[in-house]
Amino acid sequence: MISIQNLHANIEGKEILRGINLEIKAGEVHAIMGPNGSGKSTLASVLAGREEYEVTEGKVIFNAKDLLELSPEDRAREGLFLAFQYPVEIPGVSNVNFLKTAVNEIRAYKGMQPVSAKEFLQMVKDRSALVELDSKLASRSVNEGFSGGEKKRNEIFQMAMLEPKFAILDETDSGLDIDALRIVANGVNKLKNKDNATLVITHYQRLLDYIVPDFVHVLYKGKIVKTGSKDLALELEEKGYDWIKAELGETV
Amino acid sequence: MAYEGDELLDEITNSEYKYGFVTNIESEMAPKGLNEDIIRFISAKKNEPEWLLTWRLNAFRQWQKMTEPSWAHVDYVPVDYQDIHYYSAPKPKKELSSLDEVDPELLKTFEKLGISLDEQKRLTGVAVDVVMDSVSVKTTFKEELAKHGIIFCSMSEAVQEHPELVRKYLGTVVPVSDNFFAALNSAVFTDGSFCYIPKGVRCPMELSTYFRINEAKTGQFERTLVIADESSYVSYLEGCTAPIRDEHQLHAAVVELVALEKAEIKYSTVQNWYPGDKDGKGGIYNFVTKRGICLGDHSKISWTQVETGSAITWKYPSCILKGNNSIGEFYSVAVTNNKQQADTGTKMIHLGKNTKSTIVSKGISAGYSNNSYRGLVKIAKGATNARNFSQCDSLLMSDKCGAHTFPYIEINDKSAKVEHEATTSKIGEDQIFYCNQRGIETEKAISLIVNGYCKEVLNQLPMEFAVEAQKLLAVSLEGSVG
Numbered sequence: 151m152i153s154i155q156n157l158h159a160n161i162e163g164k165e166i167l168r169g170i171n172l173e174i175k176a177g178e179v180h181a182i183m184g185p186n187g188s189g190k191s192t193l194a195s196v197l198a199g200r201e202e203y204e205v206t207e208g209k210v211i212f213n214a215k216d217l218l219e220l221s222p223e224d225r226a227r228e229g230l231f232l233a234f235q236y237p238v239e240i241p242g243v244s245n246v247n248f249l250k251t252a253v254n255e256i257r258a259y260k261g262m263q264p265v266s267a268k269e270f271l272q273m274v275k276d277r278s279a280l281v282e283l284d285s286k287l288a289s290r291s292v293n294e295g296f297s298g299g300e301k302k303r304n305e306i307f308q309m310a311m312l313e314p315k316f317a318i319l320d321e322t323d324s325g326l327d328i329d330a331l332r333i334v335a336n337g338v339n340k341l342k343n344k345d346n347a348t349l350v351i352t353h354y355q356r357l358l359d360y361i362v363p364d365f366v367h368v369l370y371k372g373k374i375v376k377t378g379s380k381d382l383a384l385e386l387e388e389k390g391y392d393w394i395k396a397e398l399g400e401t402v
Numbered sequence: 403m404a405y406e407g408d409e410l411l412d413e414i415t416n417s418e419y420k421y422g423f424v425t426n427i428e429s430e431m432a433p434k435g436l437n438e439d440i441i442r443f444i445s446a447k448k449n450e451p452e453w454l455l456t457w458r459l460n461a462f463r464q465w466q467k468m469t470e471p472s473w474a475h476v477d478y479v480p481v482d483y484q485d486i487h488y489y490s491a492p493k494p495k496k497e498l499s500s501l502d503e504v505d506p507e508l509l510k511t512f513e514k515l516g517i518s519l520d521e522q523k524r525l526t527g528v529a530v531d532v533v534m535d536s537v538s539v540k541t542t543f544k545e546e547l548a549k550h551g552i553i554f555c556s557m558s559e560a561v562q563e564h565p566e567l568v569r570k571y572l573g574t575v576v577p578v579s580d581n582f583f584a585a586l587n588s589a590v591f592t593d594g595s596f597c598y599i600p601k602g603v604r605c606p607m608e609l610s611t612y613f614r615i616n617e618a619k620t621g622q623f624e625r626t627l628v629i630a631d632e633s634s635y636v637s638y639l640e641g642c643t644a645p646i647r648d649e650h651q652l653h654a655a656v657v658e659l660v661a662l663e664k665a666e667i668k669y670s671t672v673q674n675w676y677p678g679d680k681d682g683k684g685g686i687y688n689f690v691t692k693r694g695i696c697l698g699d700h701s702k703i704s705w706t707q708v709e710t711g712s713a714i715t716w717k718y719p720s721c722i723l724k725g726n727n728s729i730g731e732f733y734s735v736a737v738t739n740n741k742q743q744a745d746t747g748t749k750m751i752h753l754g755k756n757t758k759s760t761i762v763s764k765g766i767s768a769g770y771s772n773n774s775y776r777g778l779v780k781i782a783k784g785a786t787n788a789r790n791f792s793q794c795d796s797l798l799m800s801d802k803c804g805a806h807t808f809p810y811i812e813i814n815d816k817s818a819k820v821e822h823e824a825t826t827s828k829i830g831e832d833q834i835f836y837c838n839q840r841g842i843e844t845e846k847a848i849s850l851i852v853n854g855y856c857k858e859v860l861n862q863l864p865m866e867f868a869v870e871a872q873k874l875l876a877v878s879l880e881g882s883v884g
């Protein structure tokens with residue numbers, strides 16, 4: 151699905167990603183954990199095509215295409231989705247109108263006709279039910295005045311609408327209450343199939359009880375320093391990151 | 403309002419000014435220049451009564467004593483008032499009673515404008531008066547309106563058929579000597595629209611005027627007068643386009659609105675005069691005086707404008723709130739791109755008791771343009787319990803454009819409550835990226851964001867105009883990222 155090879159990226163001359171290697175196959179769920187500032191969101195942004203980040207080295211192959219050559223919108227149209235850590239508000243633009251535009255852009259890219267109003271409304275109905283999104287939120291302006299948790303839920307609603315092949319969830323769990331976490335995680339699970347893949351960025355193993363990863367990676371100072379099974383998340387939860395730093399020979 | 407931003411945008415394929423065609427119609431013109439003889443010529447051409455000629459000549463004499471205003475935040479090559487044709491009428495100029503009689507070239511023009519009269523007539527229920535250069539060409543739906551006693555016709559016709567109404571109200575809201583451009587208009591106006599809604603009548607359809615400047619070296623000086631008698635209601639729309647020309651053209655219109663007791667007038671404008679090219683060559687100078695008076699108690703006047711065109715816009719649709727409990731509203735979106743300059747805003751003059759006004763202004767500047775909001779809220783002594791709320795937002799699309807806000811407030815009554823809010827923001831990279839990440843390209847993202855930003859104003863427009871306005875916003879801002 152996606153192959154990240156020796157990826158290096160800078161922002162304002164400062165190297166944040168320092169050689170990331172990651173292979174994700176269709177049907178898999180990967181989790182990335184790591185201390186604050188280690189570069190998790192940066193990795194997500196670089197993959198999504200945020201211009202501020204300069205890729206200095208490395209390669210990313212997505213669906214047999216050179217991902218880094220594609221514009222951000224084409225990456226999205228190819229099926230890459232990022233659920234943002236901090237979703238942006240767009241005042242005055244209704245969620246529904248926003249999504250309809252997005253859906254049709256993606257369809258046009260694939261040479262498909264625009265979605266019919268009826269079909270679209272049905273989609274909105276079904277997919278908002280999937281994450282139990284209040285129907286009022288669907289018609290409100292994109293994220294405007296949404297609570298932190300509502301924004302996160304809205305991200306997953308959008309994901310459900312756009313049916314990406316590869317979704318990156320950047321701390322989607324933070325800000326969700328206990329029930330919301332379960333609902334949103336269940337939504338993500340329902341969207342999972344053998345043809346798509348998910349990369350979950352999180353600080354808490356709790357989310358991984360619901361969305362069970364095939365692999366857990368630890369990102370530290372811009373590198374993946376450890377990879378394991380879901381048990382690694384439990385271990386991190388228990389022991390923190392110091393033991394990993396110690397393993398790396400850093401004094402803690 | 404549920405709008406289909408995406409579909410609208412699909413229609414827009416290039417950023418050229420698409421209304422920039424010239425219609426090849428024979429026309430009758432007055433020689434260039436301005437003097438009393440030209441005014442007599444215009445007046446005679448229009449077979450006007452003596453009082454109107456006298457009124458024009460008086461305006462001309464006043465104008466000669468006035469100087470062009472220079473306080474606006476705009477900068478332009480002065481207009482040579484002797485290098486303009488003050489009268490240009492498409493030929494033949496006879497009364498037209500059916501569409502078959504309209505010059506086919508003219509009909510083609512209207513089709514290009516997207517206002518096929520024929521179609522309008524059948525489908526949309528919008529009554530249209532089209533003013534081409536200086537002369538009103540065709541008013542549709544007249545019969546239907548007549549049933550309700552509504553008069554909707556060209557100003558020239560009104561002068562002939564309803565002189566008492568014209569004489570009673572013309573120049574009462576915008577006096578001849580109000581300002582330089584209003585005086586000029588009063589002297590030379592050649593046509594425009596006239597509308598009278600009788601007592602207790604709710605006008606059953608939107609009334610609409612389309613203005614178009616076609617001839618080179620002509621100025622357009624139309625005069626619009628809308629009178630809403632007691633307890634009546636009318637929604638009036640105005641659209642404008644012009645061909646692409648290298649030289650600047652002058653548009654100096656005057657619009658007067660009169661609302662009597664419990665009457666309501668909603669006046670919407672989508673202004674899309676040719677803005678000039680990227681380097682500021684050509685384009686319309688839009689120097690317009692629009693003012694309404696809430697003469698009766700409980701009357702209401704609401705201005706909505708979407709200003710995307712013109713090289714220079716100088717325009718302050720205003721309300722005089724004379725009646726007690728009267729209401730004035732001003733909703734505005736002004737977009738400037740490239741080298742465009744806009745100085746626009748409103749005046750709310752509170753004279754009556756318990757009067758209320760609302761101002762919502764959304765300025766969008768891109769390229770090297772300059773966009774100013776200039777507003778006056780004046781509360782007269784004795785206008786007890788007056789209320790005003792003003793919201794002036796500016797959105798910057800580039801680092802080279804300017805946004806300015808000049809709010810003037812004059813309060814002469816202690817009971818007044820006046821609130822003013824202003825914000826300036828730069829279009830967010832984060833917002834654009836968010837859209838990109840959902841598969842929406844940057845141009846479309848900007849259009850979405852801008853339409854969202856203007857929503858409060860666009861919502862005030864009747865549906866078909868809102869759609870048009872959204873298209874225009876998108877076209878005006880194409881290529882403006884950065």
Ligand SMILES: Nc1ncnc2c1ncn2[C@@H]1O[C@H](COP(=O)(O)OP(=O)(O)OP(=O)(O)O)[C@@H](O)[C@H]1O
Pocket residue numbers: 161162166184185186187188189190191192193202235
């Ligand atoms: N625009 C920027 N300008 C300067 N530094 C930046 C910028 N964006 C990110 N950084 C820096 O890059 C580093 C990695 O940030 P990133 O957001 O990727 O961390 P993270 O692993 O997602 O952290 P968290 O767990 O707190 O979300 C941080 O030190 C951050 O300060």
Ligand SMILES: [Mg+2]
Pocket residue numbers: 190191192235320321
């Ligand atoms: Mg982060």
